[in-house]
Amino acid sequence: MTYQKKIPVSLDCGLHLFMEVVNGKWKANLIWSVYSGIKRPGELQRNMPKASRRVLDTQLKQLVQHGILSKTTYDELPFKVEYELTSLGATLIPAITCIAQWGEDHRLELEKIITA
Amino acid sequence: MTYQKKIPVSLDCGLHLFMEVVNGKWKANLIWSVYSGIKRPGELQRNMPKASRRVLDTQLKQLVQHGILSKTTYDELPFKVEYELTSLGATLIPAITCIAQWGEDHRLELEKIITA
DNA sequence: ACAAGTACGGCTGAATTTATCCGTACCGGG
């Protein structure tokens, strides 16, 4: 889209397949939020004010392209857009839960180390 | 080290804590390799030939700084260096297993989508 | 008419990560 990759992606291991899809400053949060019922672009942005709308838009679009989210535009007026997890996207939830849990479990040590 | 961050890191959620440590093109692979018994810099590089030695060095150093790996320099001659998982690093293994598993489980669909 | 809310996206530059090039230092073998 915005940028054409010049270096081919490594798909040789599962780790990289996951990263190719989830890597992006807000992607995991977006997936999690949609899973939690926050489905509309405006809501999502209010939910993570530190992210710029532009970046969220872009990352949402990539998630749709990667088949993780689906996007529905309702033709009512006023406009309304909603994102949903696809079935593939839903399979990510346990993995994301797992890493978020790890982060919370080690928050104290991590904050010390990272802030150093 | 090489670069001083100008934008503060968000530590507000577990997801970001995890990413702060594991994000890096080869970090998850490095952690996994060390866990699998590939402990020496040279071995690691031969194990992932697509990564440049310089980048591996840098990412290994960051993993050490973040308390995920420990580094031992043996004073024998010739030189010998070995990395090990710290106890914190060891707690990452289940999470990494989980995401690698997800990648493998969905390899077929993902390859189709990403290559598109 | 005007402000505010919804959503989309081009353009541009800053921030950050990854890659390349090269040089250091030590050791051992041919």
Added chain:
DNA sequence: CCCGGTACGGATAAATTCAGCCGTACTTGT
């Protein structure tokens, strides 16, 4: 002596992601 293997790291370029600014379009309410 020269080559190759071990390991480390500065300087810099290339690649990529993230952020900010602004403009479009439509609708609702004042």
